[in-house]
Amino acid sequence: MKYVFSSRLKTMAMRGSFAVLLVAVVGCVASGYGGDSYYDGGGEVGYGGVDVYEGPAYDYGGWGWGRGYRVGPPRGGFDRGHPGHGGPPGVHGGPPQRPYHSAPPSHSMPSIPSGPRGGGRGGSGGGHPGGGGHRP
């Protein structure tokens, strides 16, 4: 009886030891020891890649930003003008060749979202004439 009890205890102790070892190995891997392991990013730990400085230091002065240099958003219904405005003429006097695909002429220039907060759908953001817009 004593022998049986002792044997069971011995088996339990052995299993316990291996369980602890297993935990140690898993913990080792999970903590980044011995391999790439940060979510699925691999290698880096923390908020990798985002902490990039840019540069060199920016100099916004001296070239007259503010005198006709416009970067802001258009209002709804802003005039698009002529497709390819201001560019060199294209082959055979056609529209200028652009590296990008211009929006179709039937699309008026949209504005930014302007619906009220929590208002669900909305925004008077412009839209394509003829109801072709697809607001979220």
Add this chain to the structure above:
Amino acid sequence: MRNPVSNFHRTLLLSAMCGLASIASAAPPAALPFTLPPLVQPASKEHHPGKVVWADLVTPNVPAAKTFYGGLFGWTFKDISTGARDYSVAMAGSDPVAGIIERAAHQGAPRQPNWLTFISVKDVGRAQKVVLAHGGKVLSSPRNYPQRGRQAVFADPQGAVFAVLQSSGGDPRDELADPGEWIWSSLLSHDAEAEAAFYQDIFGYEVFDPADEEGASHLVLATDNYARASANTLPADAHGLPPHWLNFIRVLSAKDVAAKAESLGGRVLVQPHPDRHGGMTAVIADPAGAPFGLLEWTQADSKEVAQ
């Protein structure tokens, strides 16, 4: 009486416990899980590729940045432990609007703190392929952040740095930004048309060419029938400006906020002046030198298109 636990197993147990203890003590603090909050809460389940949905400020002094932006826009902050450096989430009311991450400035390095622009994308992996196929660079490979989503950092062919984010809970809804929130973004580069083509391939932008612009290209990039950003060619004499993204925060008075920014240690880089929409814009540098824009926008600026 025989000891049921042999010396061997006792040693095994002891060594395993020692192993655990050593791992716990030796593990670098940076290995702590880095959990970013979701972009929106509750989840919107809306995705708006091409929309600027987040910005991270990289700065050498997080407390100073908190003082400045908190004083200027009323932002509050929630700190997140990375174990290695400070990261803080800026809140406009109850909405997270930006992250601030600490990075020490290197003496003599011609680099400066900046805001990193995050643009919504459907598939980060596809975006990376397009970036590489069109002459861009991968600065940080795609990675997952629980609650936030999957993101990566790239440089476009002209060197402007931007990030893409495939949000897991959805993007912010298309609503008018409140004062103190991001409302607009502009890409300033040496060739706006080439840049427009590059970003169009990634985000599927519709590209509009405003009629009243003279000289350099000023293009408008749109998705979902909303203007998302502008791509602008820098003047030839803007020697000191490398291609970069510049994000604008909505304000009620650019003049007042610019003055307040100066009182908080910032600098006015471009004085308030009327822009395309009729309201005022300005460019400010925070005390560490990171530039950002101010943009006035009233409901009157949101003019409904006559159908």
